Amino acid sequence: MIRLTTENTQNAVAKCRQLKPRVKFIKDRLFVVYSANNSNVYHVRFDVRNGDKFGECECRASERGLICYHLVAGATANIYRQSLKLAK
Numbered sequence: 001m002i003r004l005t006t007e008n009t010q011n012a013v014a015k016c017r018q019l020k021p022r023v024k025f026i027k028d029r030l031f032v033v034y035s036a037n038n039s040n041v042y043h044v045r046f047d048v049r050n051g052d053k054f055g056e057c058e059c060r061a062s063e064r065g066l067i068c069y070h071l072v073a074g075a076t077a078n079i080y081r082q083s084l085k086l087a088k
């Protein structure tokens with residue numbers, strides 16, 4: 001899993017805003033992100049350890065340790081979901 005920081009997610013956030021991929025919640029911190037460019041779908045997972053956020057995607061960029069826009073899309077949905085839970 002890759003540690004997510006404000007710095008290393010910047011480019012992916014910009015790309016995510018541009019492409020606006022669809023995200024579907026599966027369970028817990030698992031999401032499916034639909035590629036904006038083709039028919040691929042990627043599972044993205046998240047974890048929190050000692051207050052740090054970690055994420056993992058199935059695409060090639062993530063395999064190389066890069067933050068992809070799928071991760072950011074999933075993370076955005078995850079944060080939104082957590083905030084809904086807290087609001088209850």
Ligand SMILES: [Zn+2]
Nearest residue numbers: 057059068070
């Ligand atoms: Zn990805």
